[in-house]
Amino acid sequence: xxxxxxxxxxxxxxxxxxxxxxxxxxxxxxxxxxxxxxxxxxxxxxxxxxxxxxxxxxxxxxxxxxxxxxxxxxxxxxxxxxxxxxxxxxxxxxxxxxxxxxxxxxxxxxxxxxxxxxxxxxxxxxxxxxxxxxxxxxxxxxxxxxxxxxxxxxxxxxxxxxxxxxxxxxxxxxxxxxxxxxxxxxxxxxxxxxxxxxxxxxxxxxxxxxxxxxxxxxxxxxxxxxxxxxxxxxxxxxxxxxxxxxxxxxxxxxxxxxxxxxxxxxxxxxxxxxxxxxxxxxxxxxxxxxxxxxxxxxxxxxxxxxxxxxxxxxxxxxxxxxxxxxxxxxxxxxxxxxxxxxxxxxxxxxxxxxxxxxxxxxxxxxxxxxxxxxxxxxxxxxxxxxxxxxxxxxxxxxxxxxxxxxxxxxxxxxxxxxxxxxxxxxxxxxxxxxxxxxxxxxxxxxxxxxxxxxxxxxxxxxxxxxxxxxxxxxxxxxxxxxxxxxxxxxxxxxxxxxxxxxxxxxxxxxxxxxxxxxxxxxxxxxxxxxxxxxxxxxxxxxxxxxxxxxxxxxxxxxxxxxxxxxxxxxxxxxxxxxxxxxxxxxxxxxxxxxxxxxxxxxxxxxxxxxxxxxxxxxxxxxxxxxxxxxxxxxxxxxxxxxxxxxxxxxxxxxxxxxxxxxxxxxxxxxxxxxxxxxxxxxxxxxxxxxxxxxxxxxxxxxxxxxxxxxxxxxxx
Numbered sequence: 001x002x003x004x005x006x007x008x009x010x011x012x013x014x015x016x017x018x019x020x021x022x023x024x025x026x027x028x029x030x031x032x033x034x035x036x037x038x039x040x041x042x043x044x045x046x047x048x049x050x051x052x053x054x055x056x057x058x059x060x061x062x063x064x065x066x067x068x069x070x071x072x073x074x075x076x077x078x079x080x081x082x083x084x085x086x087x088x089x090x091x092x093x094x095x096x097x098x099x100x101x102x103x104x105x106x107x108x109x110x111x112x113x114x115x116x117x118x119x120x121x122x123x124x125x126x127x128x129x130x131x132x133x134x135x136x137x138x139x140x141x142x143x144x145x146x147x148x149x150x151x152x153x154x155x156x157x158x159x160x161x162x163x164x165x166x167x168x169x170x171x172x173x174x175x176x177x178x179x180x181x182x183x184x185x186x187x188x189x190x191x192x193x194x195x196x197x198x199x200x201x202x203x204x205x206x207x208x209x210x211x212x213x214x215x216x217x218x219x220x221x222x223x224x225x226x227x228x229x230x231x232x233x234x235x236x237x238x239x240x241x242x243x244x245x246x247x248x249x250x251x252x253x254x255x256x257x258x259x260x261x262x263x264x265x266x267x268x269x270x271x272x273x274x275x276x277x278x279x280x281x282x283x284x285x286x287x288x289x290x291x292x293x294x295x296x297x298x299x300x301x302x303x304x305x306x307x308x309x310x311x312x313x314x315x316x317x318x319x320x321x322x323x324x325x326x327x328x329x330x331x332x333x334x335x336x337x338x339x340x341x342x343x344x345x346x347x348x349x350x351x352x353x354x355x356x357x358x359x360x361x362x363x364x365x366x367x368x369x370x371x372x373x374x375x376x377x378x379x380x381x382x383x384x385x386x387x388x389x390x391x392x393x394x395x396x397x398x399x400x401x402x403x404x405x406x407x408x409x410x411x412x413x414x415x416x417x418x419x420x421x422x423x424x425x426x427x428x429x430x431x432x433x434x435x436x437x438x439x440x441x442x443x444x445x446x447x448x449x450x451x452x453x454x455x456x457x458x459x460x461x462x463x464x465x466x467x468x469x470x471x472x473x474x475x476x477x478x479x480x481x482x483x484x485x486x487x488x489x490x491x492x493x494x495x496x497x498x499x500x501x502x503x504x505x506x507x508x509x510x511x512x513x514x515x516x517x518x519x520x521x522x523x524x525x526x527x528x529x530x531x532x533x534x535x536x537x538x539x540x541x542x543x544x545x546x547x548x549x550x551x552x553x554x555x556x557x558x559x560x561x562x563x564x565x566x567x568x569x570x571x572x573x574x575x576x577x578x579x580x581x582x583x584x585x586x587x588x589x590x591x592x593x594x595x596x597x598x599x600x601x602x603x604x605x606x607x608x609x610x611x612x613x614x615x616x617x618x619x620x621x622x623x624x625x626x627x628x629x630x631x632x633x634x635x636x637x638x639x640x641x642x643x644x645x646x647x648x649x650x651x652x653x654x655x656x657x658x659x660x661x662x663x664x665x666x667x668x669x670x671x672x673x674x675x676x677x678x679x680x681x682x683x684x685x686x687x688x689x690x691x692x693x694x695x696x697x698x699x700x701x702x703x704x705x706x707x708x709x710x711x712x713x714x715x716x
Contacts, residue, residue, distance in 0.1 A: 032095055032287065035279035036088035039272055043080060043129045046268075047136030061430065061675040062268065063140035067151040068261040070137050074155025076269040077130040079162060083239060083273050085126035086232045087280040098288065123163065133265075140677070162238060170234025239273050246270065247439050252432045252464035259431070264675065267434035271442070301445060310448035313455045313552035314538065314564070316528045323478045323529075329485075331511050333584045336484055336491045340388050341593045343487030349597030349714065350589070351386040352581065353490075354574040357394025357567065358605030359542060360426060361670025364684050366392070366399030367425035369603050369664045371418040372688055373708070374403075379715035384412025386599070386715075387490040389581055391574035393567040396603060397494045397539040398466065399425040401532060404480075405470050407489045417471075424469035426684075428675035429462045433545060436461035441547075454555075459537055459546040462674070467533045476529045477521070481509035493577045494539040495567035499548050504570045505562070506577065507535035516580050524560060525551060538564040542672070573604065575641040579648055582659070590657050599714045600645065602663045605670060662710040667700040 017026065030037065050059035065073060134152060141148045246267075250259045282293035304310065340350070355366040374384040392400045402421035406413025413421060436458025444451050467473030483489030494507040504518035507530065512520045521530060528551075541548055541564060548565045551558035570576075582598065589595040649659040666687050671680065679695070686694040690701035 029092060029095065032283070033088040033091050033280070035283055035293075036084045036091070036276060039276050039279075040081075040084045040088075040129045043077070043084070043269075043272060044132050047132040047139075051136055051139055057670075058672045060140075061428075061671050061673050061677055061680075062263070062265045063136040064675070064677040065137055065141065065148070065263050065265070066261070067147045069263040069266075070141075070148045070151035071155040071158070072262055073137060073265045073269070074130075074134060074152045075158045075162075076266050076273075077133040078127050078156060078159035079239065079242075080269045080272050080276065081129040082123070082126050082159075082163065083235065083276040084129060086235060087276055090232065091280055091284060094284075098284070123160075127159075133269075162242075163235070166232070166234035166238040168234070169237055170232070173233050173237070236277060239277070243270055243274060246435075250435055252435060252461045252468075255464070255468050259435075262431060264428075264430040264434040264673075267431065267438040271438050274438075274442075297446075304446070304448055308448040309454065310444050310451075311454070311557075312457050312459070312547040312549040313557070314459075314530070314534050314549045315455050316525060316530050316551050316553050316558060317476075319478050319527060319529045320476075323476075323482070331481060331485055331509070332513065333491075333510060333581055334588045336510055337388065337585050337589055337593060339485055339487035341487075341595075344385050347382075347386055348595070349386065349599060350388045350595055351383060351599045351601060352388055352578050353390045353392075353400070353601045353603065354578045355390065355392040355396030355400050355603040356573040356605050357396055357540070358572075358666075358670055359395045359672050360398075360428070360674045360676055361666060361680070361684065362395030362603075362605035363399035364422070364426040364676065364681065365605050365664075365666045365687070366396045366603050367403055367422045368399075368684055368688055369601070370400065370403045371413075371422050373601075373711060374412055375415065375418055376708075376712070379712055381412070382715050383711065387412075389491045389493070389578065391493040391495065391577040391581070392536075392539065393495045393572055393574045394540040394542065395605065396574065397536045397567075400492070401466075401494075401536045402470065404490060404492055405472055405475070405532070407483060409483075409486075409488055411488060420471070424466075426676050426681055427465070427469055429465045430673050430675040432461040432465045433458045433674060455552060457547055457549075459541065459549065462546065463531075463533050463537050466536070467531075470533070473533060475532045477507065477509040477532060477535060478529045480532060484509055493574070493581075494535045495571060495574055495577055496539045496541070497565045497567055497569040499563035499565045500561070502570070504567075504576065505538075505564060507538060513584060516584075518577075518580075519562070524562065525553075525558060528553065528558075539567045541566045545672075545674070571641075572637050573602070573641050575602070575644060579644050582648060582652075586652060586657060590655070596657050597714070598657065598659045599711065600659055600661045601711070602645075602661060604663065604665045606666065606668070660710065660714055662707045662714075664704050664707050665700065667697060 046059070047063065049055050050062055137148050137152075138145045246262075248254075249256060250262055252259065279293060282296070286293045286296055337350075341347070353370070356362055358365070374380050376383065390400045390404060399421075402424045403413065403418075406417030406421055436456075440451060440456045440460075441458050444457065472479075480489060480492065484491050491510050492508060493510075496505040496507060497503070498505045498519060501519075506512055506516075506518050506520045508520065508522070511522060512518065514523075521528075521535070537546065538549070540546065543566065546566075548563040550561055550563045567574075578600065586598075645659075645661055649661070652659055666684065668683075670676075676684075683694075683696050686696040687700050688704055690698055690705065694701070
């Protein structure tokens with residue numbers, strides 16, 4: 001069916017193009033406007049690709065917006081359309097003069113001009129590329145579409161007002177440029193009239209100099225003429241001012257309320273606006289030289305990359321003076337167990353948690369499971385006190401970070417802290433990420449020497465938002481180390497992957513024995529500390545959403561050079577660290593502490609892969625290896641982890657120690673972006689407990705209710 005639709009559209013398109021190409025230089029002119037055309041097609045198709053194709057998991061939530069965000073996106077979508085169409089018009093109306101190519105073929109050729117009826121309604125026609133964006137917002141919020149529709153009205157009005165402002169700016173600039181141009185021309189004329197200069201006219205060098213001056217004066221006049229009448233100066237300056245204002249007013253570090261009303265889609269449109277001005281401008285210049293602007297940009301970026309430091313970094317610091325004594329004392333897994341036992345002498349068993357990756361879905365699901373178990377009326381308090389270790393990966397690390405942050409000397413998080421942790425776990429950070437792409441990361445690519453604070457990038461922007469959602473967002477691993485050493489805070493392992501070697505990298509306040517098959521932050525950077533939020537971010541370095549980064553200390557790269565990637569590359573479920581932890585402490589726990597029972601809580605944001613019918617043909621064969629690689633990664637890790645848990649349980653069962661697994665599975669595939677829709681949040685709540693009318697598969701919530709019963713039986 002899809003192939004038939006493609007042929008139905010493609011064949012007539014080829015015939016129509018051939019017909020017009022025989023009469024006009026159609027393809028040549030389309031080539032000249034290729035960048036506005038490509039960006040316009042991207043704006044036209046993005047909503048349909050995001051909402052109606054397999055890309056929905058990554059891009060769909062761009063269009064789930066509040067009314068205030070709908071207003072902003074409507075405003076920027078219309079401005080973006082005007083920018084793209086205006087830049088295309090600027091190229092088309094100057095092509096004949098610049099390149100001597102007439103639009104119409106034959107002896108009666110003439111330059112391309114817009115019909116008068118189009119000119120009169122130019123703003124209306126130029127806004128057409130914005131219509132799919134408006135459709136996308138209405139479709140995504142169809143449950144309350146009328147609110148979105150009402151919010152679009154002031155957005156349209158704001159776009160018109162901005163265009164009026166651009167026209168006013170253009171008129172003022174034309175007057176100013178005319179004065180500057182006339183003054184410059186007069187100055188050159190006076191210079192050539194100076195007696196010593198005039199005497200040179202009789203000599204050959206003098207005539208050459210005079211000719212050069214005349215050429216220069218004519219060039220100046222032409223430049224100012226172009227600036228006054230052939231470029232949309234007003235719109236360029238207004239949109240540039242809008243972009244620059246966003247660099248300061250929307251900086252996540254400031255935490256201004258206005259930033260909450262500017263969604264990720266707004267930053268995507270801002271990037272398109274910048275490209276919509278820059279790429280056509282480069283094309284107008286380099287097309288005359290028969291050079292590809294893309295090739296020129298690639299060469300320039302590579303040169304900048306070689307001549308400057310454009311790498312991504314995360315900051316590490318010295319251990320604070322008040323923490324140095326505690327940091328100098330070893331804190332091995334056995335020490336953690338002993339401290340926990342002294343704090344909880346009545347406990348008959350311990351709890352270890354493994355939280356999987358999976359983006360913001362995993363974050364909310366991890367927080368939902370931990371907060372729900374901790375607040376259970378019969379065993380909740382015991383469950384919270386019994387947690388000894390939380391091994392987390394990627395999104396699961398973000399959710400567990402909020403939960404563990406609520407621990408204090410009095411014990412597990414109280415109801416207020418649990419509610420705050422759950423709310424923070426599903427707070428969108430997609431806008432902060434795209435702000436980082438539109439500002440520090442964009443400039444890091446095209447002008448890296450302008451980036452003074454090298455740690456500022458899209459991942460840094462995410463960190464700021466996560467940190468603002470925590471009561472103790474500035475805590476370091478060494479500050480958490482004190483709570484672990486005193487037995488009231490669970491030990492935490494944020495699992496990451498070393499890009500250079502593919503090894504597991506553990507960010508934890510605990511001193512890990514050298515026998516473990518992993519590198520650790522404390523082992524690689526002794527005497528140094530790292531923020532808890534930064535550690536969680538390194539574990540959650542989702543491909544391309546967050547950049548891989550290396551450590552930086554006092555503004556300089558830290559040796560050894562190790563770039564951190566998402567922990568899911570090595571073990572997306574955090575089980576490997578749990579297995580090594582239990583192998584390390586169970587002999588001591590059973591013999592010295594008389595602990596014979598372990599509850600292993602596994603929190604998974606995805607279920608085991610199921611068989612499904614897929615497409616056939618060369619296109620699927622082309623994508624097949626990549627699809628297979630991704631599916632094998634998840635399927636093999638689940639199978640391996642299940643096998644490791646079974647072997648571990650069997651081995652220690654022979655020694656009288658029971659390891660009881662309880663698996664909480666979200667099921668389905670959540671969004672790969674850091675934003676959840678209202679329906680997706682509801683689905684995560686429904687996966688915990690079955691209810692009538694839920695869109696969640698009943699088998700999922702039944703399994704999770706059974707897992708909760710396992711926990712209940714464990715604490716009887």
